[in-house]
Amino acid sequence: MKRSNRLQNRAIKLCPLSNNPATQHNPTIHDLPEYLQKRIVLEACESKQVSGNCWVWQTSISGSGYGRVDWNGRRYRMAHKVVYELLVGKIPAGYEVDHLCSNRPCVNPHHLEAVTRTENLRRSHTVGSGNGTLTHCRRGHEFTDKNTYAWRGKRICRTCIAMHQKAYNQRKARILVGVNHHPLGSDLFSGNGDYSAT
Ligand SMILES: [Zn+2]
Numbered sequence: 001m002k003r004s005n006r007l008q009n010r011a012i013k014l015c016p017l018s019n020n021p022a023t024q025h026n027p028t029i030h031d032l033p034e035y036l037q038k039r040i041v042l043e044a045c046e047s048k049q050v051s052g053n054c055w056v057w058q059t060s061i062s063g064s065g066y067g068r069v070d071w072n073g074r075r076y077r078m079a080h081k082v083v084y085e086l087l088v089g090k091i092p093a094g095y096e097v098d099h100l101c102s103n104r105p106c107v108n109p110h111h112l113e114a115v116t117r118t119e120n121l122r123r124s125h126t127v128g129s130g131n132g133t134l135t136h137c138r139r140g141h142e143f144t145d146k147n148t149y150a151w152r153g154k155r156i157c158r159t160c161i162a163m164h165q166k167a168y169n170q171r172k173a174r175i176l177v178g179v180n181h182h183p184l185g186s187d188l189f190s191g192n193g194d195y196s197a198t
C-alpha cells in the first residue's frame with residue numbers, strides 16, 4: 001500500500017506542468033527570450049524524479065546555489081523564478097518554487113514546482129545532484145555570495161581560487177629563479193614559447 005502511494009506520487013512528480021492546464025504547450029528553452037537562453041546550458045539530469053535535461057544557469061550563481069539574473073529592471077532575481085513566471089505563470093502568493101531535480105542552478109520549468117513553504121521545508125532535498133545544495137566548499141570555506149564564483153553552473157570557492165593562484169605564482173617564481181642560474185639561461189624561454197619539452 002505504501003509502495004503504491006509512492007509510485008503514484010512519483011508519477012505526478014514526473015512533470016508537474018502536465019497537470020497544469022496553463023502549460024499544456026510543453027515549453028522548451030526556445031520559448032525564452034534570447035537574453036536568458038544564452039545563459040543556459042543543457043546538462044543530463046541525475047535525478048530520477050524528473051525527466052529531461054537540467055537547464056543549468058551559467059553566468060551568476062548565488063551563495064546558496066541558485067542562478068541569478070538582472071531582469072525587468074530588478075537586480076539579482078532568482079533565475080529559476082524568472083523562468084517559471086515566463087513559461088508557467090505567476091508564482092502564487094505564499095508559494096515557493098521547489099526544485100524536483102535538487103539541482104539548484106537548474107531553471108527547467110519541468111523540474112520546478114510551486115509549493116507552499118511548509119511543503120518545501122518538508123521535502124528539503126538534502127541529497128542533491130551537482131553542488132547546488134552544499135553550503136561549504138571541499139576545504140570548508142562557506143559559499144557566501146561574496147565567496148562564490150559561477151563556472152558552468154557550478155559554484156567555485158573564491159578563497160580556494162586565491163590559494164591556487166598564490167601557489168601557482170610561487171611555483172612560477174621559483175622556476176624563473178632556477179632558469180636564471182641554469183647554464184642555458186633564458187634560452188629556455190626564447191623561441192616559440194613552448195616550455196613543455198624542458
Ligand atoms: Zn533540473
Ligand SMILES: [Zn+2]
Pocket residue numbers: 137138139140141157158159160
Ligand atoms: Zn574553498
